[in-house]
Amino acid sequence: MTTYLLVAPVLDSMDANYVTWALPPALGAVLAAVRGGTSGRLRWFAVAGASLCWAVLARRQGIFVIVPVAVAAYGGAAPWGRAILAAVAGGVGALLPFEVHYALRGHPWAFVEGVVFNPWGYAYVSTVTFDPHEALRATAFFLAWPLAVALLSLGAGRGPSRPSRRVFGSVAVAYLVAAVAAAWVGGRFYKGYFLMAAPAACFVAGIGWDRIAAPGAVRWRRWIAAFVFLLLGGRQAVLWSNVAQERGIVRDRAQRRLAERVARTTGPGDRIWCWGWHLWGVYALSGRLSASRIYKGLGLLTEPHADTWRTPAPRLVFRDGPAARMLLEDFRATPPAVVILGSTVPHRDFHDLRRFLRDGYRRDPSVRMGRLEVWVRRPSPQGPSPRP
Incomplete structure (x- = not known):
């Protein structure tokens, strides 16, 4: 939680725009999918599907949430096919009121066209040539603190043994990979785009810290992890302080x-x-x-x-x-x-x-x-x- 509270305000420092609006339903979809995967109850996958679609309405890149939801369905306690159908049903139910609104006003295809076939979106993502080196630089710059802790945990010991912990770990990794890939879409790598990946990075960092601090883990790895955590945490605190000062300036x-x-x-x-x-x-x-x-x-x-x-x-x-x-x-x-x-x-x-x-x-x-x-x-x- 501390990591997220220092990372998120820096990434969300421009203004509360569509990335901010998409984050709560995206995170809600992931958490609901984890709950469904661990409990085996299909209604949680219906909630995940509805939240996923609401995230897509706020920002099209919210479609990346389909990856962690699918991972939770595949590795969870519920039958995979039924879990996916429940998620689809939840998504359709979430979108139906919007489609009805457009249809009653004589534009039944306008909603689908705007969400799925929006020419503005395709033009936007194709304007800038994608540079993989810039993608890695931006990711390291904006998510350095949680990602460093996660990387240091590699090889630190066994992963979680309980099924619920395994489901959460798999979903968190899938969430992080998909969210970072979504932030790369368009090749611009604005800091606000990485806000969607911040919860996932902090989840993975938390899992990594548990592995590093677990009994039997190599002691020197703990000391290195603690040093890196404090060093990058201090850097993040400085960035956060700069953002706080900038927000005090009236710009309108x-x-x-x-x-x-x-x-x-x-x-x-x-x-x-x-x-x-x-x-x-x-x-x-x-x-x-x-x-x-x-x-x-x-x-x-x-x-x-x-x-x-x-x-x-x-x-x-x-x-x-x-x-x-x-x-x-x-x-x-x-x-x-x-x-x-x-x-x-x-x-x-x-x-x-x-x-x-x-x-x-x-x-x-x-x-x-x-x-x-x-x-x-x-x-x-x-x-x-x-x-x-």
């Missing part, structure tokens, strides 16, 4: 200023649209909805970003495709009261958008935040536009 002042202005100059029913790396919070902070289905343009209005855990992002490239046309269609149907364009996105290359803004909007010169652009809708016969 500009968003809050923009949101206050938008809330003051628009009505509750008005729609807005923001395009920029740090502008998504304006929607929530201002209480205004997006004027388009294109809420986040990265990978839709642009090519996927190509930075990695150690290399900076190149300039984003505008993608003139279906998403760009959808955006303009939405704008014509529901013209946004305010459009905010950030300096990090290629909005100047989106010529149809620039033409749309010139024809029906005016730029607000009073907003001075770097190269940020704020466009306000001009008065029209349908009603006055908001005024700053």
Whole structure:
């Protein structure tokens, strides 16, 4: 537990995004599968299947949980085939309400397409060339503490003798291997991606520490393990302290200023649209909805970003495709009261958008935040536009 409490905050230091949302159901699926494997009760595998699917909904790489669940089913007390069927039934039951929601609104295949055949996801994982050396470096850097203890336990003695301990050990190793492989998908190796592997690494480290500390284990191995544990634990504490200091820095002042202005100059029913790396919070902070289905343009209005855990992002490239046309269609149907364009996105290359803004909007010169652009809708016969 101590290891996880020092590892997880560092990996989760960016923000609570989809990796954070996927972690609880992924971990719940693994623990339920272990319980089912040790008790032989199929209902735990149904819970594991449902939790697995919820993890996939939060983040597609959550599908890796199928590996430890399958290992628990294969090596556990329940019949393997029935355990798998129970997991499948639980997964179908978890996904069915979402499919019904889409079907009742006339889009029965949209849910399946978004989850399984999402073209954005396939484009994202194929943008960066996979580098195995970088994969190993990132894994060692982010999970050094628990993995070092686990490696030192190799050959330290016999594994667990009780069936329940054997099931847990096998599932923990499968969980770690699958979670690390999922973190490698896409070749970017961001630290947040390794958050999904942190519980597994700590489980394996705990098993390794038990082997090292077991009666009859070689004493010198204990001393080396203790030294490595304290050394890397101290390093992790320093990283944790740095993260704590960074979290004390307010980074959304500009968003809050923009949101206050938008809330003051628009009505509750008005729609807005923001395009920029740090502008998504304006929607929530201002209480205004997006004027388009294109809420986040990265990978839709642009090519996927190509930075990695150690290399900076190149300039984003505008993608003139279906998403760009959808955006303009939405704008014509529901013209946004305010459009905010950030300096990090290629909005100047989106010529149809620039033409749309010139024809029906005016730029607000009073907003001075770097190269940020704020466009306000001009008065029209349908009603006055908001005024700053």
